[in-house]
Amino acid sequence: QQPVQSPQAVILREGEDAVINCSSSKALYSVHWYRQKHGEAPVFLMILLKGGEQKGHEKISASFNEKKQQSSLYLTASQLSYSGTYFCGTEEGHYGNNRLAFGKGNQVVVIP
Amino acid sequence: GAGVSQSPSNKVTEKGKDVELRCDPISGHTALYWYRQSLGQGLEFLIYFQGNSAPDKSGLPSDRFSAERTGGSVSTLTIQRTQQEDSAVYLCASSLWRGGNNEQFFGPGTRLTVL
Numbered sequence: 001q002q003p004v005q006s007p008q009a010v011i012l013r014e015g016e017d018a019v020i021n022c023s024s025s026k027a028l029y030s031v032h033w034y035r036q037k038h039g040e041a042p043v044f045l046m047i048l049l050k051g052g053e054q055k056g057h058e059k060i061s062a063s064f065n066e067k068k069q070q071s072s073l074y075l076t077a078s079q080l081s082y083s084g085t086y087f088c089g090t091e092e093g094h095y096g097n098n099r100l101a102f103g104k105g106n107q108v109v110v111i112p
Numbered sequence: 113g114a115g116v117s118q119s120p121s122n123k124v125t126e127k128g129k130d131v132e133l134r135c136d137p138i139s140g141h142t143a144l145y146w147y148r149q150s151l152g153q154g155l156e157f158l159i160y161f162q163g164n165s166a167p168d169k170s171g172l173p174s175d176r177f178s179a180e181r182t183g184g185s186v187s188t189l190t191i192q193r194t195q196q197e198d199s200a201v202y203l204c205a206s207s208l209w210r211g212g213n214n215e216q217f218f219g220p221g222t223r224l225t226v227l
Contacts, residue, residue: 002154032216041203041218042155087154098143098214099168102155 001026003090005103013111017076020106022088024069029096031064031071032089035082036105042087046073075108083110114138116219118204124225125194133189133222137206143214144187145205146179149221155203161187162209194226 003024010018022031030049034042048064048071060082062073069090075082085107089100117136125131137144146158157171161181172178176194181187191198201223205216 034216034218041220044215044217047215089155097168098162098209099157099160099171100145100155100216101157102147104154 001092002101003088003103005086005088005106007106008104009107009109011109011111012075012078014078014080016078017074018078018108020073020075020086020108022071022073022090022103024090024092024101026069026090026092027094028064028066028069028090029093030091031062032091032100033060033062033071033073034087034089035084036087037084045086078108078110080110080112083108116204116206116217118202118219118222120222121220122223122225124227126227127196128193130190130192131194131224133191133202133224135187135189135204135206135219137185137187137204138217139185141206141208141217142184143207143209144181145207145216146187146189147203147205148173148200149203150200158189158202191224194224196226199224199226 003022006021033045036042046062064071085105087102087105089102119134144161147155159179163184164181176192179189201221203221205218207214207216
């Protein structure tokens with residue numbers, strides 16, 4: 001089931017903070033975050049696993065609320081390089097099913 | 113190789129023709145995934161392989177789509193009798209697949225245009 005991402009688009013100035021969200025109606029095993037720049041392939045940012053383990057990018061943090069099936073990605077002190085479309089991919093099931101359902105993305109634009 | 117590679121990078125074909133898209137995953141990656149991305153849309157899961165087996169083919173849009181993987185490495189996605197709605201970027205990804213910690217590395221994609 002496709003997760004819902006919000007807000008659809010965010011415009012912020014360099015140095016500002018933003019939060020983007022991903023929610024599912026299904027019980028989740030893991031949440032993945034990827035960033036895609038125009039004309040390029042998606043690039044891995046973060047995996048959040050049920051139980052609290054995280055693996056990912058040093059300067060971008062995220063949270064995963066298993067009970068609410070929600071994840072948030074925190075863009076802190078944003079840089080111009082943070083611009084792009086952020087996709088969350090959710091893996092369902094108690095043990096995972098190795099299949100990611102991606103949302104439609106959050107478009108982030110960082111301006112000087 | 114250093115990363116996931118896909119060929120061709122661009123493919124223009126006429127409606128009704130068959131096309132074959134190729135993916136070379138990162139060496140040693142056991143899992144391989146195919147996605148489709150239409151303009152301005154998210155990533156639509158098509159199929160994934162664990163080794164040469166495809167445990168989940170439920171994302172394939174129709175029986176015109178098929179995929180295979182040989183030698184645990186190269187994969188081909190075949191679309192028969194292409195339709196205009198098949199136009200999209202087809203992305204391949206691979207991962208080591210360590211349980212749920214399956215960071216996926218994406219290739220540059222094949223942009224398919226069906227006239």
